[in-house]
Amino acid sequence: MTDALVVDDADAGEHKLRSGSLGLFDSVVMAVAGVAPAYSIAASTAVLVGAVALGGAAALLYCGIAMFGIVFAFNYLGRSETNAGASYSWVRRALHPALGYLSGWALVVSALVFMVLATVPAGANVLGLFSTSAAKNVADVTIVGAVFFLLMVVAVAAGVTITVKVQVVMSSVEILILLLFGVLALVHGHHVNTFTWHWFAPSIFHGSSGFFAGALVAAFYYWGWDVTANLNEETRGAKKTPGLGGIVGMVFVFLLFEVFTIATNLMLTSGQISNNSADVLAVLGQAVWHGTGGKIIILAVVLSTVATLETTLIQVTRTLFAMGRDHTLPKVLGTVHPRRKTPLVATGVITVISLGLFVGSQYVGSIGTIMSDAINAIGLQIAIYYSLAGLAVVVLYRRQLTKSVKNFVFMGLWPLVGAVFMATMFVKTIPGLNATTLWVGLGAMALGIIPMTYYWIKGNPYFDLPSKQDRHAAVEELDELEMNL
Numbered sequence: 001m002t003d004a005l006v007v008d009d010a011d012a013g014e015h016k017l018r019s020g021s022l023g024l025f026d027s028v029v030m031a032v033a034g035v036a037p038a039y040s041i042a043a044s045t046a047v048l049v050g051a052v053a054l055g056g057a058a059a060l061l062y063c064g065i066a067m068f069g070i071v072f073a074f075n076y077l078g079r080s081e082t083n084a085g086a087s088y089s090w091v092r093r094a095l096h097p098a099l100g101y102l103s104g105w106a107l108v109v110s111a112l113v114f115m116v117l118a119t120v121p122a123g124a125n126v127l128g129l130f131s132t133s134a135a136k137n138v139a140d141v142t143i144v145g146a147v148f149f150l151l152m153v154v155a156v157a158a159g160v161t162i163t164v165k166v167q168v169v170m171s172s173v174e175i176l177i178l179l180l181f182g183v184l185a186l187v188h189g190h191h192v193n194t195f196t197w198h199w200f201a202p203s204i205f206h207g208s209s210g211f212f213a214g215a216l217v218a219a220f221y222y223w224g225w226d227v228t229a230n231l232n233e234e235t236r237g238a239k240k241t242p243g244l245g246g247i248v249g250m251v252f253v254f255l256l257f258e259v260f261t262i263a264t265n266l267m268l269t270s271g272q273i274s275n276n277s278a279d280v281l282a283v284l285g286q287a288v289w290h291g292t293g294g295k296i297i298i299l300a301v302v303l304s305t306v307a308t309l310e311t312t313l314i315q316v317t318r319t320l321f322a323m324g325r326d327h328t329l330p331k332v333l334g335t336v337h338p339r340r341k342t343p344l345v346a347t348g349v350i351t352v353i354s355l356g357l358f359v360g361s362q363y364v365g366s367i368g369t370i371m372s373d374a375i376n377a378i379g380l381q382i383a384i385y386y387s388l389a390g391l392a393v394v395v396l397y398r399r400q401l402t403k404s405v406k407n408f409v410f411m412g413l414w415p416l417v418g419a420v421f422m423a424t425m426f427v428k429t430i431p432g433l434n435a436t437t438l439w440v441g442l443g444a445m446a447l448g449i450i451p452m453t454y455y456w457i458k459g460n461p462y463f464d465l466p467s468k469q470d471r472h473a474a475v476e477e478l479d480e481l482e483m484n485l
Contacts, residue, residue: 016336016341017084017160017233017234017318017321017336017341017342017343019233019234019238020234020235020236021160021161021164021234021235021236022160022164022231022234022235022236022241023235023236023241024237024241024244024245026164026168026235026245027228027231027235027241027242027244027245027246027249028245028248028249028252029164029167029168029171029249030164030167030227030228030231030245030249030311030314031224031225031227031228031245031246031248031249031250031253032171032175032225032249032252032253033167033170033171033224033227033304033307033308033310033311034224034225034226034227034228034249034308034311034312034315035221035222035223035224035225035249035250035253035308036118036224036304036305036307036308036311037174037175037178037253037256037257037260037304038174038177038178038281038297038300038301038303038304038305039118039301039304039305039307039308040220040221040257040304041221041256041257041260041261041264041280041281042125042279042280042281042282042301042304043117043118043279043371043375044217044220044221044371044375045261045264045273045280045281046273046274046276046277046280046371046372047217047277047371047372047375047376048060048214048217048218048221048261049264049270049273049274050274050372051210051213051214051216051217052204052205052210052211052213052214053204053270054193054199054204054265055199055204055205055210055214056199056214056218056261056264056265057199057200057258057261057262057265058199058200058201058202058204058205058214059205059211059214059215059217059218060218060221060254060257060258060261061200061258062202062211062215062218063214063215063218063219063221063222063421063425064218064222064254064257066215066417066418066421066422067219067222067250067386067418068247068250068414068418069390069414069415069416069417069418069419069421070386070389070390070415070418070419070422071225071246071247071250072247072393072410072411072414072415072418073389073390073392073393073415073418073419074086074087074226074229074242074243074246074389075243075244075246075247075410076243076393076396076397076410076411076415077090077094077229077389077392077393077396078090078229078232078238078239078240078242078243079239079240079243080093080239080396080397081093082232082233082238082239083232083233083322084230084231084232084233084234084318084319084321084322085104085230085318085319085321085322085323085326086107086226086229086230086232086318086319087100087103087104087107087226087229087385087388087389087392088100088101088103088104088107088319088322088323089322090389090392090393090396091103091385091388091389091392092462093392093396094391094392094393094395094396095388095391095392095395096465097456097462097463097464097465098452098456098463099388100462101328101448101452101462101463102384102385102388102445102448102452103384103385103388103389104319104322104323104328104385105445105448105452106381106382106384106385106445106448107315107316107319107381107382107385108316108319108320108448109381109444109445109447109448110223110377110378110381110382111312111313111315111316111319111350112316112350112353112354112357112444113357113374113377113378113381113440113444114308114312114374114378115149115309115312115350115354115357115358116354116357116358116370116374117370117371117374117375117378118305118308118309118312119145119146119148119149119309119354119358120141120145120358120370120371122144122145122148122149122302122305122306122309123140123141123142123143123144123145123146123148124141124145124279125279125282125298125301125302125305126144126148126302127140127141127144128279128282128298142358142359145358146355146358146359148305148306148309149309149351149354149355149358150351150355151306152306152309152310152313153313153347153351155310156310156313156314156317156342156347157337157340157342157344157347158340158342159340159341159342160231160234160314160341160342163310163314166310167307167310167311170303170304170306170307171303171307173299173300173303174300174303174304174307175256177296177297177299177300178256178260178297178300180296181263181284181285181288181289181296181297181300182256182259182260182263184288184289185259185260185263185266185267185284185287185288186259186262186263186266188266188267188287188288190267190287191266191267192266192267192268192269193265193266195262195265195266199262199265208428209428209429209431209432212424212425212428212429213429213432215421215425215429216376216379216380216383216425216429217375217376217379219379219382219383219386219422219425220375220376220378220379220382221257222250222253222254222257223378223382224308224311224312224315225246225249225250225253226246226315227311227312227314227315228241228242228243228245228246228249229242229243229246230314230315230318230319231314231318233318260281260284263284263288264280264284267284267287267288268280268283268284268287272287277371277372279298279301281297281298281300281301282294282295282297282298282301284297285297285298313347313350316346316350317342317343317346317347317350318343318346320333320343320346320349320350321333321334321336321343321346322334324343324345324346326460326461326462327455327460327462328451328452328455328460328462328463329451329455332345333345333346333349334346372437373434373436373437373440374440376429376433376437376441377437377438377440377441377444378441379425379429379441380426380429380430380433380437380441380442380445381441381444381445383422383423383425383426384422384426384445386418386419386422387418387419387420387422387423387426388419389415389419390415390416390417390418390419390420390422391415391416391419393411393412393415394411394412394415394416394419397411397412398412430442
């Protein structure tokens with residue numbers, strides 16, 4: 001691209017990931033693994049029920065519709081430019097360098113918070129297979145969770161090809177188990193609630209505040225499919241395959257979430273859910289298949305948790321790699337292993353910070369409190385970069401919107417609806433959140449202003465606004481690209 005940042009030829013090998021390693025099937029698997037359906041259901045259901053009671057299916061439906069607008073935005077933004085930073089680069093190009101930087105920073109801090117959130121149930125679920133008391137022991141959970149996290153670091157550092165092979169196995173087993181228990185739950189005869197279509201109606205929410213509180217949690221459910229975008233430099237058909245993989249993966253997890261939310265409403269009481277906030281699926285598994293058989297679903301949660309730790313590591317390390325390569329963070333973050341072609345320094349930095357946060361978090365409150373605060377904080381952060389991406393595609397492709405109905409809907413209207421939804425959700429939910437959530441969610445975002453200001457003052461080219469000539473050339477290139485969409 002005319003206004004893209006260019007790496008010196010001498011540094012090309014040092015700043016180049018392994019291209020062409022992934023195909024469409026791999027992208028779909030990574031999208032599903034990134035969302036982590038079993039983990040999201042297990043860890044987030046109690047928070048969702050606390051926000052909207054029996055309205056979880058409706059919250060996931062309406063937020064899902066808006067989220068698909070963001071999925072389409074990433075699909076078309078990815079066709080305009082291949083960059084491991086994804087929204088960090090795309091938003092800069094379409095809107096403003098400062099907004100692009102904050103988009104990248106939002107992903108980084110949300111991923112760091114998520115490392116804590118995912119590592120807690122990883123340790124608890126594994127121990128729960130052998131001992132209920134051990135699963136509630138803070139020290140034991142911390143040690144086992146940290147071991148699992150380090151194993152995922154090794155897998156990510158080994159290279160993207162190995163990472164995907166591991167993901168295919170784990171995600172396949174996870175999905176098969178979920179499909180089995182989903183069917184069993186729906187056909188089970190002993191229900192505590194009777195199914196009603198009212199569960200999907202807007203009237204099930206207590207006003208707009210209740211609706212957006214549920215939407216904030218639902219956004220967390222869906223978060224992670226965009227890992228395909230951060231892998232675009234390592235994917236065959238880099239401008240089309242990642243976007244298509246994200247779309248297919250989102251369709252699949254959307255259906256899974258609706259099935260299990262309905263199943264939870266049918267099978268479990270609110271007391272059962274609130275008393276098992278760290279892993280609702282374990283309780284649902286016993287309600288559906290009492291005894292040893294019901295524990296099989298815990299395996300799905302463990303695999304899902306491990307899988308999403310891996311994909312989140314990929315997202316954050318690729319984003320840091322792109323920022324280091326552009327010198328908007330320390331340059332060393334943009335280097336790769338000479339043989340594995342993975343961002344080894346970025347991986348090491350994230351490992352150290354994540355372990356520190358994880359160990360420290362175990363002593364600041366109950367597991368339920370940690371889960372609720374972290375989910376809501378991440379919801380705020382992802383709302384920022386998703387809404388900016390939805391707006392960016394409308395601005396970037398504005399000349400193409402009137403050329404066909406397809407363009408108008410999928411490049412313009414739907415992404416804009418998604419962007420407005422995310423921005424409105426962000427604003428509406430802030431008054432109802434506690435101080436811890438706001439400090440983690442917004443305080444971490446504010447920290448990003450410090451390095452952004454430093455590198456901006458240093459005159460980094462990333463922060464240069466494109467000239468009229470560059471913008472004109474970019475528009476012409478998009479016009480040519482649109483003919484091939």
